[in-house]
């Protein structure tokens with residue numbers, strides 16, 4: 065051992081799957097547990113034995129010292145020669161130059177090498193030192209940010225006008241006051257409700273969390289309860305409400321259900337992917353008067369359920385209308401509109417979103433007649449400046465006034481520890497925080513849930529009587545989960561006071577999750593509109609909230625793209641986020657820093673602790689073959705997602721600007737893996753063996769791939785992404801890959 069090193073006592077590092085289920089606080093049903101067990105068996109995620117105690121080296125004089133300079137730092141950037149990542153194997157050029165090491169993916173591919181890796185796993189338990197490459201060397205420079213001048217668009221949230229001032233049924237007013245606990249209208253409600261009560265179509269844009277659901281829900285219920293003779297269940301749908309995700313369908317259903325409390329003869333119902341079609345058919349047969357549905361599932365019933373009839377429809381609401389268009393749901397919408405138009409041409413149409421744009425005007429053209437345009441920011445000076453002459457729709461977006469927006473420029477190698485430190489700082493050492501962390505893929509969500517549960521939630525934190533800081537409660541929500549589990553998580557995270565939800569964009573739109581204090585965008589969104597919806601999960605209805613956007617130095621220009629849409633944010637510094645680790649002695653190194661620390665010494669100690677944390681992450685990842693595989697899958701899906709940014713953003717998010725070794729480190733991998741495949745099927749070998757039709761990325765164009773990736777975010781686990789492709793899927797629902 066060289067003299068300039070010191071030994072760090074890294075606390076016991078449990079294996080990635082340490083025999084305990086990741087501590088997600090929801091209680092899965094028996095059926096779900098059974099399915100999960102089958103799934104785990106299939107994925108060979110066998111729990112590992114007791115955790116190994118590991119020791120890490122950190123240099124005494126500088127925590128930057130590289131004990132084993134892993135060749136990440138020298139791994140070349142991806143080039144065009146490396147081929148489009150989505151076409152298959154990751155480039156050979158990403159292999160360590162001059163390395164004689166066998167590619168790790170291969171070493172796990174054959175039984176002998178598997179045995180060898182198991183032996184190494186066991187050996188690792190006695191292994192005295194863990195070598196961690198430097199986190200703080202060979203990173204790209206963090207550029208100085210020249211904050212662009214941005215005029216933020218403002219929308220007034222509340223008015224002093226009361227619901228009682230409207231000509232509503234008195235029982236509806238008392239339901240609003242007593243059940244929904246709302247008395248005065250928000251701006252969007254004040255402007256929208258009278259328009260809809262007057263029987264007009266409307267295109268409504270107002271900021272996230274401003275009460276758009278009641279803006280259409282109240283006039284809808286008011287008009288249906290007034291119909292004489294009274295609506296009968298068997299009359300079928302009088303209103304159809306289309307929303308892009310299942311959770312939003314469920315949420316909207318619950319609000320409509322509350323509004324209908326005094327009007328028991330009107331029956332609401334929800335149709336959404338992941339539910340049993342048979343029982344939905346039975347409910348349709350009995351009769352649903354207000355039908356809330358995701359587009360794919362509704363089309364499915366239009367095509368397959370004889371008892372669905374639209375002759376009575378008087379209302380069509382497209383909530384999150386721009387998203388519904390975005391996701392390639394346009395075809396579905398055409399089917400829905402055709403089905404409704406054939407039998408019910410006279411009805412009211414309402415389109416709503418916080419980010420209605422030109423594209424939606426096009427949709428408005430096919431679905432609304434002479435609509436009243438309601439833009440809540442309209443009339444303000446800020447908004448006038450943002451309205452381009454031709455369209456009349458503001459180019460910029462308003463975000464909630466009390467939302468504090470931050471961004472941080474983090475080199476790839478530091479991303480994982482930075483996210484870990486941020487979560488620890490907020491959720492463990494401050495009180496009452498509820499965080500949502502957006503990631504770019506289902507695989508990354510699953511991987512980080514397991515990793516964080518292993519490394520950040522230590523056993524001692526779990527005892528209720530413990531005097532330790534608050535235990536961390538992690539939740540996950542993504543499109544590959546089973547419907548039952550998705551609903552359970554949604555419910556539990558809605559009700560919990562603190563916790564961290566790791567999710568994909570499936571949670572970005574419309575969800576009204578109370579008391580969320582922080583939105584973290586670990587992967588930047590594909591558009592400024594999606595940015596607005598993600599951050600809109602906090603600071604709702606006048607509440608305080610904050611957001612943090614992670615960017616790598618090469619992605620700095622995204623700040624200007626957001627600024628073009630009137631979005632402005634302040635910079636946080638990586639070192640300030642990492643400084644949270646000073647609160648957590650669990651990640652203390654062996655450095656002798658004394659009591660009175662100079663700024664330099666503190667910085668060194670922060671770096672040392674960050675290195676300890678990274679070491680723990682890497683140990684957890686490399687604890688067994690399955691956890692390595694899970695990290696690789698997450699990395700692979702991250703790379704795939706990176707190829708799907710729209711053309712206009714390619715100059716900022718280009719696969720070639722990624723450093724594979726550094727990206728691998730951000731998934732706790734010590735080496736840049738070889739032979740990565742970005743196809744859904746996994747390794748190159750398994751991809752070769754798989755039937756062609758199960759490998760969509762081979763047959764899809766880049767645009768289709770992007771759409772299919774986005775769709776997968778909206779799928780439930782029931783159909784599974786590996787479901788064989790059918791020529792014409794029977795069950796076209798949100799999340800089904802549209803491959804033809």
Ligand SMILES: Nc1ncnc2c1ncn2[C@@H]1O[C@H](COP(=O)(O)OP(=O)(O)OP(=O)(O)O)[C@@H](O)[C@H]1O
Pocket residue numbers: 245246247248249250253270271272273274275276277278417418573574575576600604605
């Ligand atoms: N008039 C009101 N007074 C107080 N709270 C209200 C009022 N109207 C709605 N709310 C509450 O505001 C929250 C946000 O409402 P809602 O989900 O409808 O917002 P939204 O504008 O549709 O948001 P998003 O654009 O994110 O979908 C809900 O919790 C709702 O109960």
